[in-house]
Amino acid sequence: MGSALGFLLFLGRRWHCMQGLKLYFNRCDIGIDQVIEQTGLLRIHLLAALGKLQTLELRYLVGEFLD
Structure with a gap:
């Protein structure tokens, strides 16, 4: 009886x-998914930001032509 209890x-x-x-490995998976998601963002x-910069450059260029 004692060995059965020990085994249990x-x-x-x-x-x-x-x-x-x-649970530890699931946390690692979530961490990796978050890194990938943040990289995409x-x-x-x-x-x-690049699109805004190009818009400002075009606005400046048009301003130069009009002046």
């Missing part, structure tokens, strides 16, 4: 450890 305790600890590892912001 061992399995319980093992299962708890495996759940902890699973950064690219969008850079493209938007």
Whole structure:
């Protein structure tokens, strides 16, 4: 009876450890997904800034022609 109880305790600890590892790896996956998402957002912001810069340059060029 004692060894059966010990075996069940061992399995319980093992299962708890495996759940902890699973949670850890899920956190890593979420972290990687967030980095990829932030990288995409950064690219969008850079493209938007480039578009604004080109608009300002064109506005300056038109102003030079009109003056």
